[in-house]
Amino acid sequence: MAGIRAAQKEKTRRALIQAAMNQLSAEHGYASLSLREVAREAGIAPTSFYRHFQNMEELGLTLVDEGGLTLRQLLRQSRQQIAKGGSIIRASVTTFMEFVSNNTAIFRLLLQEKSGNSRDFRLAVTREVEHFTAELVDYLVAEQKFTRELAELQADAIVRIVFSAGADALDADNKEKQRLTEQTIAQLRIVARGAEATRLAAKTQE
Amino acid sequence: MAGIRAAQKEKTRRALIQAAMNQLSAEHGYASLSLREVAREAGIAPTSFYRHFQNMEELGLTLVDEGGLTLRQLLRQSRQQIAKGGSIIRASVTTFMEFVSNNTAIFRLLLQEKSGNSRDFRLAVTREVEHFTAELVDYLVAEQKFTRELAELQADAIVRIVFSAGADALDADNKEKQRLTEQTIAQLRIVARGAEATRLAAKTQE
DNA sequence: GAATTGCGTGAACAAGCGTTCACTGACATA
DNA sequence: TATGTCAGTGAACGCTTGTTCACGCAATTC
Structure with missing residues (x-):
């Protein structure tokens, strides 16, 4: 049946x-x-x-997996925003921040267990975030023609900044969230400029 | 007596x-x-x-305070390294990473409670990290002649990247720590370049 | 020297925890 | 229709937890 x-x-x-x-x-x-x-x-x-x-631990790891699924959903949503045109950075950061606001519990779990007390948890969260970074690297290589090395540096820095700001956003009221969003956008622009400058510096040296 | x-x-x-x-x-x-x-x-x-x-909570907050003291010690140590000359970025990151290795427990506490479950804890940790950022802002304004606004953006980005890398370093073996250190240095150089480029762009526009 | 203060104690408490066990009864199988 | 499987149960277990209380006894004060 x-x-x-x-x-x-x-x-x-x-x-x-x-x-x-x-x-x-x-x-x-x-x-x-x-x-x-x-x-x-x-x-x-x-x-x-x-x-x-079997355990609470097993339940917990399941929750982390759900969080990973949510992150992938976030990536898809970001890509859609980008496809619509406009500033890539602004679209991505805004989407991310909205997502944090709408999935508070799951983000809290991910952020907490990233430096939490179970090795398995930490590894599971790290895996999800790395997947996130990898997607960003691919984008930077494919669309912006960065070398893989520079793309990896840049993507990792971006993810660190964005997730850290996301963590702060969990506690923030709307006004503070707005400020955090604008701040993060400005910071990512600095990083983008820096990466661009680094690329040029490397080319000149050739 | x-x-x-x-x-x-x-x-x-x-x-x-x-x-x-x-x-x-x-x-x-x-x-x-x-x-x-x-x-x-x-x-x-x-x-x-x-x-x-009175509580375990009170003990915990005391521990966070101790962590703050440790961070200030770290700042002092960094300044000494910088005074010796050489690359400011390299000296700072290296000092930070060494500090993380030598004060694992206290850093773990700070990082964990930063997105932990007690509001008081989160505020206490945030306060300490903000103090850290403020010192960096002052340095960027005084020594590198950045505008306060740009210095704040830059300092905040740097702190986010460095603390995030520090969190990863807690779990890492020596080789991985080495890689993380070099990666962080490269990323901070990108940020510095980006901030410099942003400063020039703003000047041109005047 | 007498009186007071206050750190450390051991017994006792109610409550909550994770986990085991043998059992029930609805569904699946043949 | 008879048999087997297995999600859900309720009682019971041994433990650990935070917190209270009245008390002893050494350092302090007067």
């Missing part, structure tokens, strides 16, 4: 993931997430948790 | 702080720090903890 049973299982699994997400907030991080509370919010007995995940 | 009593109190207070530091590691963060364990390591009864701090 259609697996009415498997469907139900998937449903409670999603309920657990959603419950965990809901409990993540500015005051209450992954480390202080409790199996019993998550189960309670998902509407199942604590023991049933084990039918879906 | 000389306060043999007050001295003893200060001594156990230091023991508590030290014990808390010791328990901070890559696997065990502030959030999962326990009053009882800290007291145990400090060699006092759990109840005695309250003679020195």
Whole structure:
């Protein structure tokens, strides 16, 4: 049959993931997430948790994966904005900041666990961010004709600046977010100028 | 008298702080720090903890303050390196990376609590990092004759890049640290070039 | 020398935690 | 229709947690 049973299982699994997400907030991080509370919010007995995940750690890694998916969604959305024309930098930063505002919990998780206390978590988050950087490198090489080396330096710097500003944006009110966005745009322009100047300097030397 | 009593109190207070530091590691963060364990390591009864701090939170904020002190030490050390001559960027980044290696626990605390779950903590860490940025702004204005506006953009970008790289360095082996250091130096040079180019562009427009 | 202050203590508390176990009952299979 | 599978259960476990309380005893004050 259609697996009415498997469907139900998937449903409670999603309920657990959603419950965990809901409990993540500015005051209450992954480390202080409790199996019993998550189960309670998902509407199942604590023991049933084990039918879906071996550990809280396994749940956590699943959450990080979801965060990675979200980041990829963000990339797609950014590309669409860029395709519309206009300033690439402005479009990207604006999209990123909007995304942070709309997916606060998941970004908080990613940012927190990036320097968190589980090696597996850190690696998982690093992997997602690296994927993000790699996409940016490809763009810089393909569209802007940078050497791979310079593109990598530039992309890494951009990602560091943007994610760091994103972290600050989590706590910020709208006005502060606006300021952060403009600041980040100006900084990325400086980086772009610097990379351009570096490219020219390298060419002259040839 | 000389306060043999007050001295003893200060001594156990230091023991508590030290014990808390010791328990901070890559696997065990502030959030999962326990009053009882800290007291145990400090060699006092759990109840005695309250003679020195009202909360674990108060202990935590003290740790952050210690971290701030450490950062200021770092600034001083950087200035000494710069005074010796040679590349300012290289000297600063190298000093920073060494400092991260030698004060792993405290940096981990700062980086973690920067996007941690206590508002007070976040504010405390932000305050320390802002102090760091402010010093850099002053330097850029005084020594390199940047406008305050451009200096602030540049300094903020630099701090974001350096602290982010520092976070990665916490987990890295020596070879990776070396790579990170060189990468960061190259990135800061790009930023410096970009800021310089921006300054010239602004002047031309006058 | 007597009175006071205050650091450190051990017992006790209620609460919460993760995890185990044997069990139920609806769905899947044949 | 009979048999097997497995998501969900409720009781129970051993532990750790933060916090309170009244108390002892050494350093301090008068």
